[in-house]
Amino acid sequence: MIFLILLVSFGVSFVGFPIIIPRLKRAGIVGKNMNSEKQEEVAEMGGLVMASGFSAGIITAIIMRTFFNVFLSISLASILAVLSTVLIVVIIGVFDDLISIRQWMKAIMPVFAALPLMAIKEGYSMMRIPFGGLIDFGIFYSLALVPLGITGAANAVNMLAGFNGLEVGMGA
Known part of the structure; x- marks a missing residue:
């Protein structure tokens, strides 16, 4: 069961990066690559893809808990509180990248x-x-x-x- 959650999280992240990174570059949401001599532009806000993968995994766990009676030892309130906390931190990060907090x-x-x-x-x-x-x-x-x-x-x-x-x- 945990393997399915990991697979969904990985799949969303793996598929999401090639889709989102070029769009972020086209939108001008870029920074300088400080680790290369050329200092080329790299897309910022890649954390959105990771957050999407994490969220997809959590939603998969909730579906499995609801319909297949697994993970019953973990309360739904705890799962949703963790998801909310992560998403609030992601929103703060997006605001920081867009308006520079x-x-x-x-x-x-x-x-x-x-x-x-x-x-x-x-x-x-x-x-x-x-x-x-x-x-x-x-x-x-x-x-x-x-x-x-x-x-x-x-x-x-x-x-x-x-x-x-x-x-x-x-x-x-």
Whole structure:
């Protein structure tokens, strides 16, 4: 079953890149290839294709859960919250590429992407700390650690954006 999800995600990404990249170049959504001597133009926003592949995989998992009774241990609310979080981060990235968001805003905006996960109190507030035992973070986990984690991950991707495509593969 997981193989089917991976196959759908890979298929959408594999088919999507050759279709989207030339269109992005024609639309002028390009940047300089800083890793080559010629510094030729390369398409930006390739993450849209990866996000489409991820979304297709999630939708496949939801279909399998609904009609074939697999993945029942994972709540539908959790699946949709993760999908919403990823899509909000993608929308922030698109806005950044199109209208160039200020640096301080890029650091803060991913907090809003954490809202779906915060709303359903996703995750476990108890963590086992090496040599420290079990710690229960309580509400602090949902209200502080989840947004911090989402913001950190989103900004790590944003920091790698100068390396022409490396950030897209980071989520793969």
